[in-house]
Amino acid sequence: MERIAITANGPGEIAGWVRPLLTRLFEAQPALEVHLFLVPDDYATGREAQTVAGWFPQVHVYEGKATLRALLGAGGGVPAKMDFVQYLGGDLMHAARLARRSGAAAATYKFSRPAYRELFVRAFAIDLRNVEELAKARVHRDRIVLTGNLAIDGALMEAELPAPSTAPRDGILILPGSRRYEVEQGIPFFFTVAAAIKRVRSDVEIAFGISPFTPMEDVRQAIAGGGHPRVYAMPGRFMVEGGQAYLTDRAETVRFAVLRNALPAAKQARMVITMPGTKTIELAALGKAMLAVTPLNVAEMLAINGPLTYLNRLPVIGERLKRAVVVAAARRFTYFTQPNMDAGRALIAELRGTLTPGRVATVALERFDDRAWLEDSAQALRSLYVEHAGAARRMARGILECAA
Template sequence: MLDEILLLTNGPGELSTWVPPVLTRLRQRVPGARIELFLIRDQFAAGTEQTKAEALQLDALSGRSALFRRLLERKTGRRGLVLLLGGAPRDAVLLGRATGYPAFSYTFDARAHHPGLRAVLVDSERTRAAMQARGVNPARIEVVGNLVVDALHEAPAVAAPAADVLLLAGSRPFAARYLLGFLLAAAEQMAKARPDLRFAWVRSRLLPEAVVAEALEGGLAKELGGVGARWVGDRLQTAGGLEVLVLDEPQRYAAMRRAQLAITIPGTNTLELALAGLPSLVLLPLHKPEMLPLEGLWHWLLSGPGLRSLKQRFVWRLAARLPHLALPNLWLNERVFPELRGVFSPAEVASAGLELLEPQRARDVRARLKRLDAQPGADKLVEYVLARC
């Protein structure tokens, strides 16, 4: 029987979709184990993940400083395991070496491997093949399934008012400040052509009230053609008079199953939308490219004073080289969800959204999404790691 389980995660997507189904099963299978989550926030984090993680059934919730202290402690002789659910594999390996526990990781990314891991657990044969192509020992790769499927299936049944078009401005403050007003302006344009449409903003619980207030003022969004809005009861009313429902985050899965279209940005949410079968328009606005976080060392190298124009050029070149933005597009290697990247207007977003609402186009997208064929993974993942400790 294990004495301790140490989990590590980083961003809002992993915290919402990967951690809960795994944690639930670990509690069921190893009820006496102490479970600690190290929340190692990086440049992609919203900054408010701590509050969300506090609602989980954990014995301890820690950050980077506590992780460093644990790395310096002596081994206790207890039995345990380390499991990375988002973040840098080296953190799991270092923690495993410090504690003497075997270290595992779960990933969608074929690049996310470290030779110090006991095994890397992946979502699909596609990821396994890509990882093997990068030289990883096949014996150290195990296909367990897709944890986002578990999250979708196990989400509490929370009722949501009906909406035709969902607006997802993300959970990161830097994006929401600009994007919410931009999406509201696109919704106004769509409503002019289709007055019958009902719109809803899916509000992330990771967004602080101050950020929401700033976003609704519309000051930053107006630079991109966006609009402000005000609260009218529990709804928003845009500057142009459009009423927009506001859905709490737990309502998002119910809303996805009833909606006709989502307008969103890249991230785990594109996979949630795909698995829910909802046609979606994915946006990467590059009006302010210097605001975007970058992966790895590039983020820190290009964040110094006087490097704004250099980062802008770097982001533009990087965006041009990316074949796809949305996870389902990457996995299927085709543009199932239409994508807009670069500098574009709310009117262009509205036009692309209205096109995706056309019945034949929507049917085609839904049919192509079925090829994802993702399977649940939490049961197999937990069974695998417990059997090897």
């Protein structure tokens, strides 16, 4: 029986990459021994290990100090020998270190560096552009395998689950995100957006899709806190009635269901309002029209890649410097969502910058009522990733071949 190790990091990679791959690996070999190492990540929620254990109780999951001990070869219950190491997120050095320590062959997905030219026996590519990116990173061309985007399979699998009865049928589903900033600031912000929509269109059904990585207690605290003053949001209440969670204003004049099964609910909705991230790829696979919103109102709170993410911790000038860096970086990008980047045009409507809930509500309703845009966007998004379906099965087959 093969023993496979996987390194991964935040919620997007765990849900979009790890989950569909593990599903296909265990489908092919139910007795497979899998060890998942959660590596340090500024975007992690802290609930990744618990969530994976709920999905796949047979997987050995390591985080924090346990992962560090494994990388340093300090034991801690981690097997000394692995048959194969697969990179699925985080810094490449963690997968490289684990492979060298355990004497295992290794493969990467989407990313590589010249230093690992000989280490990775296979490099799974998302698309043709990624094939060329891997080749520029000096991966041997005969080791690059065009596999597809795992997130597409993840979306298609999850969407097959039953939609909750409180899904917003022909309405709007709001996905505020799972990162700490998105929960603390996004939930009150989008709650205020939803309330503004309801004031002018009481007939529109609205619900919130909350990530499985976000504890409901965090949702309760976020809505009660009302967000940073520059988010221009209003506080509300988290309540549970008949086993169903809701967000309400303090007078209970509006009420929005809180759902865990976001993608089955999205299939029922006419449109989705979301933060940019892996979910935009998953929703694109379902052919769902979207408005992607990136508020930069408190840009100094955003996590960004690299050491500059800690700029705001500097005394006196730190927050100003961090805000300037984030805003300057945002201006360099034509699009914030991966589907728009891949298509080279705006299939998803995007809003960014210092935003008010009223402005977002107005744009959302304009898009919601634009039937031509909804249909064109849905069709173009659905066709964008159709060839990626089956990526998880192709990758699982490749891993098992290499590990045998």
